[in-house]
Amino acid sequence: MTIPLKSPSPKARYRAVFRCINGCPGDHPLNEVIYQCPDCHDLLEVVHDLAPLRETTPEEWKDIFDSRFMRTFWPFGSGVWGKKEFVCPDVQDENVVSTCEGGTNLFWAEQLGHRWGLQDLWVKQCGNSHTGSFKDLGMTVLVSMVKQMRHEGKEIPAVACASTGDTSASLAAYCAAAGIPAIVFLPRNKVSAEQLVQPIANGAITLSIDTDFDGCMQIVREITGRNNIYLANSMNSLRVEGQKTLSFELCQQFDWEVPDLVVIPGGNLGNVTALGKGFLMMREVGLIDRLPRILCAQAENANPLYRSYLAGFDRFEPVQAKPTLASAIQIGHPVSVKKAVRVLRQFDSGVEQASEGELAEAAAEADLTGLYNCPHTGVALAALKKWVLAGKVNSSDRVVVISTAHGLKFSSFKNRYHARRLEGIESRFANPPIEVPASYDRVREVLFRALESRNAHIAARI
Ligand SMILES: *Cc1c(COP(=O)(O)O)cnc(C)c1O
Ligand SMILES: [Zn+2]
Numbered sequence: 001m002t003i004p005l006k007s008p009s010p011k012a013r014y015r016a017v018f019r020c021i022n023g024c025p026g027d028h029p030l031n032e033v034i035y036q037c038p039d040c041h042d043l044l045e046v047v048h049d050l051a052p053l054r055e056t057t058p059e060e061w062k063d064i065f066d067s068r069f070m071r072t073f074w075p076f077g078s079g080v081w082g083k084k085e086f087v088c089p090d091v092q093d094e095n096v097v098s099t100c101e102g103g104t105n106l107f108w109a110e111q112l113g114h115r116w117g118l119q120d121l122w123v124k125q126c127g128n129s130h131t132g133s134f135k136d137l138g139m140t141v142l143v144s145m146v147k148q149m150r151h152e153g154k155e156i157p158a159v160a161c162a163s164t165g166d167t168s169a170s171l172a173a174y175c176a177a178a179g180i181p182a183i184v185f186l187p188r189n190k191v192s193a194e195q196l197v198q199p200i201a202n203g204a205i206t207l208s209i210d211t212d213f214d215g216c217m218q219i220v221r222e223i224t225g226r227n228n229i230y231l232a233n234s235m236n237s238l239r240v241e242g243q244k245t246l247s248f249e250l251c252q253q254f255d256w257e258v259p260d261l262v263v264i265p266g267g268n269l270g271n272v273t274a275l276g277k278g279f280l281m282m283r284e285v286g287l288i289d290r291l292p293r294i295l296c297a298q299a300e301n302a303n304p305l306y307r308s309y310l311a312g313f314d315r316f317e318p319v320q321a322k323p324t325l326a327s328a329i330q331i332g333h334p335v336s337v338k339k340a341v342r343v344l345r346q347f348d349s350g351v352e353q354a355s356e357g358e359l360a361e362a363a364a365e366a367d368l369t370g371l372y373n374c375p376h377t378g379v380a381l382a383a384l385k386k387w388v389l390a391g392k393v394n395s396s397d398r399v400v401v402i403s404t405a406h407g408l409k410f411s412s413f414k415n416r417y418h419a420r421r422l423e424g425i426e427s428r429f430a431n432p433p434i435e436v437p438a439s440y441d442r443v444r445e446v447l448f449r450a451l452e453s454r455n456a457h458i459a460a461r462i
Pocket of ligand 1: 167266269374376
């Protein structure tokens with residue numbers, strides 16, 4: 001027996017276009033190869049016609065989303081494509097390239113909340129995804145559009161991106177699943193071993209370049225600008241449309257209650273833009289009636305948005321990003337900064353920074369409560385902790401931290417932390433393995449000592 005899928009208004013014609021973020025006249029269809037405004041050369045964004053979306057009531061949409069969520073009816077079981085009408089209505093279902101992304105769990109961080117004085121703390125585990133990061137949410141939309149355009153006869157021989165590691169892993173996997181060649185530009189020695197091997201395994205043409213992310217970005221822009229290779233970086237705003245479903249999914253998982261504060265790490269600033277855009281769109285169509293506060297978290301070593309925030313967002317100056325353990329956000333010249341600032345201005349929002357020590361300790365402290373955090377999630381957690389200590393968060397606030405990648409992609413970071421081999425970092429929560437001879441008495445002695453320190457109030461009886 002199959003449960004019938006609920007459908008929106010059958011007459012509605014959903015419509016979305018690219019439009020210049022500075023309001024230059026002229027719309028561009030989503031299946032056109034275009035990344036910049038032809039007039040002012042600034043970014044484009046995807047704009048949806050809200051009228052057809054409003055032909056279905058918010059309550060009906062909620063039912064529709066629930067009837068699709070995490071089921072197998074192609075492609076609507078995906079957390080992204082279950083919201084297809086709000087994301088990218090132009091792709092035909094048979095051209096969707098999906099790994100059933102989205103639908104990631106919300107972890108109730110009860111123990112961590114106890115430690116930090118928060119009663120309602122949650123972690124949205126976006127790293128529990130096909131390639132281990134939230135980048136899958138946007139990549140499914142971009143690669144599906146490429147498949148659609150190839151289907152329509154457009155000549156797109158390959159898709160390329162510059163990456164701090166996770167975008168390339170995602171692009172490589174989705175392209176492999178669709179049979180489309182992928183090219184990835186990685187800054188040499190600046191991505192983790194796990195991130196480097198992902199595109200290699202998926203058969204992408206993998207270029208390791210002696211520069212940083214901003215340098216790779218420059219080259220890929222030139223390559224894709226002068227050849228018919230499609231650009232997969234987040235200046236391609238199709239990705240933001242997919243990532244936007246993060247906010248939809250959060251609200252859906254909370255039975256359409258809006259959290260009080262969402263904390264998210266930011267590098268190129270596509271994801272914080274998407275998060276905000278999702279909430280704004282939901283409010284416009286009546287799915288929600290208020291907005292959360294947003295806290296964007298940056299590594300102190302790559303903090304141009306934080307600096308701009310201190311100046312009231314009135315000016316923005318790129319920085320030379322310094323190395324950070326949070327390598328995926330080691331970006332000094334974020335592509336989406338204008339969009340991000342525009343979005344953040346519409347929220348009660350803030351930006352906080354985290355030092356290397358703060359991010360590493362926060363990730364490790366949270367790991368002790370059952371999580372397994374990547375360093376970027378560490379940045380978000382550290383920023384939250386600073387805000388709590390500064391009295392900027394109420395203990396009863398519902399707080400959601402966006403975890404952006406799986407900690408298993410950053411094994412060297414974890415191992416070095418627990419071996420106390422991260423330079424300049426105390427490793428306050430280090431838990432190295434105990435080496436002990438194969439003797440009952442010695443093992444027993446070691447266990448007693450270890451349990452005593454952990455469980456001082458309960459005498460160990462073993
Ligand atoms: C890409 C990425 C980020 C930053 O997202 P932006 O959209 O570049 O701000 C944060 N964490 C991880 C793990 C990422 O891969
Ligand atoms: Zn323009």
